[in-house]
Amino acid sequence: MNPLRLVRARPGAPFTVTFDGREIEALPGQTLAAVLWSAGVTAWRSTRGDGRPRGVFCGIGVCFDCLVTVDGRPNQRACLVPAAPGADVRTQEGTGHDA
Amino acid sequence: MPERSPVLAVIGAGPAGLAATLAAAGRGVRVVLVDSAAEPGGQFYRQPARGLGARRPKALHHQWRTWRRLRTGLDARLAAGQVTYLSEHHVWCVERESPGFTVHALLGPEQRESVALRADGVLLATGGYERVLPFPGWTLPGVVTAGGAQALLKGGLVLPGRTVVVAGTGPLLLPVATGLAAAGAKVAALVESADPRAFAHRARSLVGAPAKLVEGAGHAARLGWHGVPLRVRHTVLEAHGTERLESVTISALDSEGRPVPGSERRVLCDTLAVSHGLLPHTDLADGLGCGLDGVTVRVDEEQRTDVPGVWAAGEATGIGGAALSLAEGHIAGRSAAARLRGTTPDPGAWASAARTRTRLRAFFAALDGAYAPAARWVERVTDGTVVCRCEEVTAGAVRAAVGSLGAGDLRTVKLLTRAGMGWCQGRMCEPGVAGVAGCAPAPARRLLARPVPLGVLAEPADPPPPQ
Numbered sequence: 001m002n003p004l005r006l007v008r009a010r011p012g013a014p015f016t017v018t019f020d021g022r023e024i025e026a027l028p029g030q031t032l033a034a035v036l037w038s039a040g041v042t043a044w045r046s047t048r049g050d051g052r053p054r055g056v057f058c059g060i061g062v063c064f065d066c067l068v069t070v071d072g073r074p075n076q077r078a079c080l081v082p083a084a085p086g087a088d089v090r091t092q093e094g095t096g097h098d099a
Numbered sequence: 100m101p102e103r104s105p106v107l108a109v110i111g112a113g114p115a116g117l118a119a120t121l122a123a124a125g126r127g128v129r130v131v132l133v134d135s136a137a138e139p140g141g142q143f144y145r146q147p148a149r150g151l152g153a154r155r156p157k158a159l160h161h162q163w164r165t166w167r168r169l170r171t172g173l174d175a176r177l178a179a180g181q182v183t184y185l186s187e188h189h190v191w192c193v194e195r196e197s198p199g200f201t202v203h204a205l206l207g208p209e210q211r212e213s214v215a216l217r218a219d220g221v222l223l224a225t226g227g228y229e230r231v232l233p234f235p236g237w238t239l240p241g242v243v244t245a246g247g248a249q250a251l252l253k254g255g256l257v258l259p260g261r262t263v264v265v266a267g268t269g270p271l272l273l274p275v276a277t278g279l280a281a282a283g284a285k286v287a288a289l290v291e292s293a294d295p296r297a298f299a300h301r302a303r304s305l306v307g308a309p310a311k312l313v314e315g316a317g318h319a320a321r322l323g324w325h326g327v328p329l330r331v332r333h334t335v336l337e338a339h340g341t342e343r344l345e346s347v348t349i350s351a352l353d354s355e356g357r358p359v360p361g362s363e364r365r366v367l368c369d370t371l372a373v374s375h376g377l378l379p380h381t382d383l384a385d386g387l388g389c390g391l392d393g394v395t396v397r398v399d400e401e402q403r404t405d406v407p408g409v410w411a412a413g414e415a416t417g418i419g420g421a422a423l424s425l426a427e428g429h430i431a432g433r434s435a436a437a438r439l440r441g442t443t444p445d446p447g448a449w450a451s452a453a454r455t456r457t458r459l460r461a462f463f464a465a466l467d468g469a470y471a472p473a474a475r476w477v478e479r480v481t482d483g484t485v486v487c488r489c490e491e492v493t494a495g496a497v498r499a500a501v502g503s504l505g506a507g508d509l510r511t512v513k514l515l516t517r518a519g520m521g522w523c524q525g526r527m528c529e530p531g532v533a534g535v536a537g538c539a540p541a542p543a544r545r546l547l548a549r550p551v552p553l554g555v556l557a558e559p560a561d562p563p564p565p566q
């Protein structure tokens with residue numbers, strides 16, 4: 001069983017986004033967090049202080065652990081922002097403004 | 100008396116906000132329903148994204164018939180022009196004007212632009228978020244909140260991993276474990292720190308809530324079908340892994356809440372879904388000057404806060420599940436519709452909702468006592484454990500602030516360590532930091548319910564006049 005089968009989903013046409021340059025598949029409507037999870041990615045930020053990896057924690061926009069850089073803009077919450085075709089998603093290092 | 104119908108802004112389109120909207124619309128007020136999500140439903144009735152084309156979303160839900168009623172009711176009132184629904188509006192502040200209110204909201208997931216709308220009354224139905232107490236390894240990727248895992252499953256139709264341990268305490272763990280299992284995850288264990296006997300002991304006060312018990316029993320049965328081992332009076336001592344979660348150590352707890360020596364066991368997993376209960380969103384109420392009782396918004400029998408023109412319903416006023424949120428929302432909506440038209444409502448009109456409210460509040464008060472987080476959790480938080488996830492403040496630093504630096508209250512601890520001063524404004528770490536510091540948890544005063552771009556603050560949008 002998988003979640004799509006469970007609810008008999010007939011998603012719209014899949015598209016790709018890139019994560020750190022690698023192409024991954026996305027379904028319309030999914031947030032970046034959902035897209036990254038389905039590609040088996042669980043971390044897309046390294047913390048400012050200790051450079052530790054982080055990804056989703058609260059899943060509803062409250063904790064800000066899931067911050068990611070999208071099309072050059074840092075600090076986007078992956079659990080809220082829907083994936084757009086061709087989006088350039090990158091691991092956010094620290095504040096995302098250091099590079 | 101204005102000639103136009105008064106406008107009621109309902110903030111939050113979960114069970115409470117939807118019930119309130121349906122109760123108020125068509126009773127002489129115009130309702131503007133505002134929610135940050137793309138679809139109505141809130142946490143309990145979170146819907147799969149449209150583009151995913153789910154033909155059987157109810158497979159992930161309970162009480163689907165109630166949802167159909169809410170959704171059909173909303174659609175009818177939208178079509179009749181009695182309700183305006185604003186999705187993807189993140190309310191960051193509600194201002195008191197004389198007369199009325201201005202609701203400020205950031206637009207879309209980007210939240211760069213702000214709009215303002217005028218209302219004669221405001222009904223806060225903002226729900227809550229999860230409380231997670233710190234433990235070694237809880238910042239590893241793969242450790243998520245139980246509700247967060249559920250939210251990504253219901254909304255995005257994805258699983259956090261293949262092998263999940265669901266842990267912590269509270270009534271949310273059961274539906275999350277059964278939901279993940281039904282969707283194809285292997286749930287390696289459900290680890291609940293509370294003792295079900297404590298619950299049975301309190302069950303005397305539960306006679307009035309059979310539906311809730313049946314729902315709980317249903318979940319428990321489903322656990323069995325999915326072969327999920329249930330470990331009560333157990334806790335996760337530590338999450339292990341380097342770059343991501345690889346396993347957890349679980350342990351039995353004795354009657355004092357101490358780990359039973361020799362009972363420790365490693366469980367391999369790539370996901371830990373953890374929750375220690377829920378906390379209400381109170382920022383907007385606090386900003387309006389509404390009184391709080393501890394961490395919940397204070398309301399009267401009509402769900403009125405102590406600020407005239409402001410109502411609150413659902414989990415913002417206390418954690419009690421979707422059915423209680425529905426009852427409170429209904430009462431608040433009826434009261435608001437009457438009061439905003441300058442009439443006195445007849446409580447007889449919502450007698451049945453009021454009975455449900457009384458029953459469920461008693462039920463959840465009993466649950467809450469039974470599902471207290473494991474005693475002595477603080478002792479298991481090692482000095483090296485990060486307690487404030489945003490600012491990466493360790494338990495050791497918090498203890499030093501209290502010990503050698505002499506901080507005597509949570510505010511001083513925060514100033515000395517920066518714990519709670521990061522992006523989440525302390526929402527995630529406050530209970531943990533307070534526990535480790537040994538201070539009373541003091542609800543932080545947050546001026547803004549959302550981080551707001553500086554440009555927005557510099558140029559607040561002018562509200563359009565109400566139509």
Ligand SMILES: Cc1cc2nc3c(=O)[nH]c(=O)nc-3n(C[C@H](O)[C@H](O)[C@H](O)COP(=O)(O)OP(=O)(O)OC[C@H]3O[C@@H](n4cnc5c(N)ncnc54)[C@H](O)[C@@H]3O)c2cc1C
Nearest residue numbers: 111113114115135141142143190225226246413414421424
């Ligand atoms: C992450 C999570 C998952 C949960 N999953 C389940 C579950 O699977 N099963 C279960 O029985 N219980 C679940 N719960 C418990 C759930 O809170 C209640 O069962 C029920 O949804 C409460 O209804 P409510 O209307 O009071 O609040 P909610 O359903 O939480 O609705 C509140 C709404 O207000 C919106 N909102 C909040 N703040 C703002 C703002 N500033 N601006 C605009 N909109 C705002 C939110 O987007 C949300 O739609 C979950 C709770 C959480 C936090």
Ligand code: FES
Nearest residue numbers: 057059061064079
């Ligand atoms: S996971 Fe918490 S804000 Fe996205």
